[in-house]
Amino acid sequence: QVQLVESGGGLVQAGGSLRLSCAASGRTFSSYTMGWFRQAPGKEREFVTAINWSGGSTYYADSVKGRFTISGDNAKNTVYLQMNSLRPEDTAVYYCAARSGYSSTYYGQYNYWGQGTQVTVSS
Numbered sequence: 001q002v003q004l005v006e007s008g009g010g011l012v013q014a015g016g017s018l019r020l021s022c023a024a025s026g027r028t029f030s031s032y033t034m035g036w037f038r039q040a041p042g043k044e045r046e047f048v049t050a051i052n053w054s055g056g057s058t059y060y061a062d063s064v065k066g067r068f069t070i071s072g073d074n075a076k077n078t079v080y081l082q083m084n085s086l087r088p089e090d091t092a093v094y095y096c097a098a099r100s101g102y103s104s105t106y107y108g109q110y111n112y113w114g115q116g117t118q119v120t121v122s123s
Contacts, residue, residue: 002026002112004096009117012086016121020081022096022114029053033103034072034079035110038092038119045095047105051079059103064090086121094119 008020022034035050049070050059058070069082079096094117097110104110 002098004098004112004114006094006096006114006117009094009119011120011122014086014088014121014123016086017082017084018086018119020083020094020096020117020119022079022081024077024079024096024098029077029098030074032098032100034070035097035099035103036070036079036081037095037097037107037110038090039095039116040092043092045107047107048094049081050103050105052103057103059105061105083119086119088121088123090119091121092119093117 003025005023012018030053033050033052036048037045038048039045047061051070051072067085072079096114098112099110
């Protein structure tokens with residue numbers, strides 16, 4: 001049974017930083033892509049970033065480029081999302097997701113999801 005467990009969300013002032021973690025278990029993820037998505041109230045779930053475990057390639061939404069960084073620790077089966085220069089518009093529930101194969105920005109192509117962690121950025 002695949003499990004993804006996020007942690008690290010919270011309340012931060014604009015301009016601040018947070019680091020989210022996603023611990024994965026239940027299978028070998030070496031050929032998987034791990035992604036982060038977010039969903040604000042009343043809005044669709046949107047792609048934030050993804051990393052391909054096998055090659056280490058990373059992908060970012062334009063809205064977070066230069067501010068967010070995704071990384072992975074293979075030994076711990078954990079993916080991190082370092083978020084800097086946070087803005088009020090980054091406020092959302094952040095979800096970790098996994099899919100077999102190459103990266104996708106479409107949430108419907110991810111097979112496994114975490115429960116989500118709330119990130120709130122105050123102005």
